[in-house]
Amino acid sequence: MxxxxxxxxxxxxxxxxxxxxxxxxxxxxxxxxxxxxxxxxxxxxxxFKEQVAVTVFLKDNAKEVEVSQLQKSLAMAPYTKSAEFISKEAAAEAHSKEIGENFLEFLGYNPLQNSIDVHLKADYVLTDSIQQIAETISAKDYVSEVSYDQPLVSLxxxxxxxxxxxxxxxxxxxxxxxxxxxxxxxxxxxxxxxxxxxxxxxxxxxxxxxxxxxxxxxxxxxxxxxxxxxxxxxxxxxxxxxxxxxxxxxxxxxxxxxxxxxxxxxxxxxxxxxxxxxxxxxxxxxxxxxxx
Known part of the structure; x- marks a missing residue:
């Protein structure tokens, strides 16, 4: 017991x-x-901040040397994490895969532009910083437009x-x-x-x-x-x-x-x-x- x-x-x-x-x-x-x-x-x-891309659209008359120099200068800039050149042909192919059909056959020409996707370092993903960077790049004659999702950055x-x-x-x-x-x-x-x-x-x-x-x-x-x-x-x-x-x-x-x-x-x-x-x-x- x-x-x-x-x-x-x-x-x-x-x-x-x-x-x-x-x-x-x-x-x-x-x-x-x-x-x-x-x-x-x-x-x-x-x-997440570094996933935001600033896209630099280039004019069709931009010289290859100018584009190459711009890409290199952007890649070496203190605010850049990566800079990738995307040709209008590659952009059209990616867009066709995204929508599921070849839009070039329908339009008969490629309306897209050569571009450079710039991913910034996180410390520079701020509304004021991106705006200043965009204005500096836009000042170049062969740059057509600098685009980024401003509401997304603020949010x-x-x-x-x-x-x-x-x-x-x-x-x-x-x-x-x-x-x-x-x-x-x-x-x-x-x-x-x-x-x-x-x-x-x-x-x-x-x-x-x-x-x-x-x-x-x-x-x-x-x-x-x-x-x-x-x-x-x-x-x-x-x-x-x-x-x-x-x-x-x-x-x-x-x-x-x-x-x-x-x-x-x-x-x-x-x-x-x-x-x-x-x-x-x-x-x-x-x-x-x-x-x-």
């Missing part, structure tokens, strides 16, 4: 530890994912600012929620041992002596939960970096190490503080209050 009761108690204890580790790992994993998002917000914003910059702000707000709120959830799990674990705490106190054990094993066990569970969270975040990061290599998610190793260290430290600190507060609460309770 007593052996059966011991097995029951052991299973109950293991179940309690498992639930604490699982809750810590899940919360820290979500916190780590949010940390990745915060770290890569600017990188993601830059990626993109507004959305980037708005999303960055809300991500910071969400980070603060979620960090608070993470602390509260882990604290709740630790308190429930300590609550099940409240009579043991009070018994130890009644036989003369000091508060620090009583707290020590509970804090050590909780910190141990916090480390295990943090390591599980780190493995999960690392796996997700590896998957995303392979699927979206252009984002270079593994480029900032220093920031990633700080994030991983923060997750591990968070698992230790939060469990230590939560256990200290929980055990202190039961140490200060009267014996009769333990039943409520």
């Amino acid at each position: 007593s052996r059966s009761f011991e097995r029951y108690q052991r299973r109950k204890l293991i179940s309690s530890y498992f639930s604490v580790v699982l809750s810590i790992a899940l919360v820290l994993f979500l916190l780590g994912v949010l940390g990745l998002l915060v770290i890569n917000t600017k990188k993601l914003a830059n990626h 993109l910059n507004e959305n980037v600012k708005r999303i960055s702000f809300w991500i910071l707000v969400a980070s603060g709120v979620f960090t608070l929620i993470a602390v509260l959830l882990i604290n709740s799990s630790i308190r429930l674990s300590i609550y099940s041992k409240r009579f043991i705490i009070k018994t130890m106190q009644m036989v003369g054990a000091t508060k620090s002596f009583i707290r020590k094993p509970f804090i050590l066990k909780s910190v141990q569970l916090g480390i295990i939960g943090a390591l599980i969270a780190l493995a999960s975040v690392g796996g997700l990061l590896y998957y995303l970096s392979g699927k979206y290599p252009e984002l270079q998610l593994l480029a900032d190793l220093e920031l990633l190490m700080i994030l991983f260290g923060g997750i591990l430290l968070g698992g230790i600190v939060i469990t230590w503080i939560s256990t200290y507060i929980a055990t202190q609460r039961f140490l200060n309770l009267r014996t009769d209050d333990l039943y409520y």
Whole structure:
């Protein structure tokens, strides 16, 4: 009978530890994912900004030397990420594939123009900057027009600012929620041992002596939960970096190490503080209050 009761108690204890580790790992994993998002917000914003193209349309009488020099000067400009020349024939072929029919046969001529697609660096994808660049290029005699999606640029910059702000707000709120959830799990674990705490106190054990094993066990569970969270975040990061290599998610190793260290430290600190507060609460309770 007593052996059966011991097995029951052991299973109950293991179940309690498992639930604490699982809750810590899940919360820290979500916190780590949010940390990745915060770290890569600017990188993601830059990626979308650099998809915006400024198209320089060239006059039909533009000389090949002039076009070549313009392309080279644009490619070497400090604001340029890439500059690609697109002939009117290539543009017509691409447009025909897009609409599903050969419009040249219907028109009898090619109305399109030679052009250069310029993708700007993210820092220059601003309404004022693009307008100034467009005016400088348009001043050349052999340039017919400089075109870009001005409403898209304005909307993109507004959305980037708005999303960055809300991500910071969400980070603060979620960090608070993470602390509260882990604290709740630790308190429930300590609550099940409240009579043991009070018994130890009644036989003369000091508060620090009583707290020590509970804090050590909780910190141990916090480390295990943090390591599980780190493995999960690392796996997700590896998957995303392979699927979206252009984002270079593994480029900032220093920031990633700080994030991983923060997750591990968070698992230790939060469990230590939560256990200290929980055990202190039961140490200060009267014996009769333990039943409520």
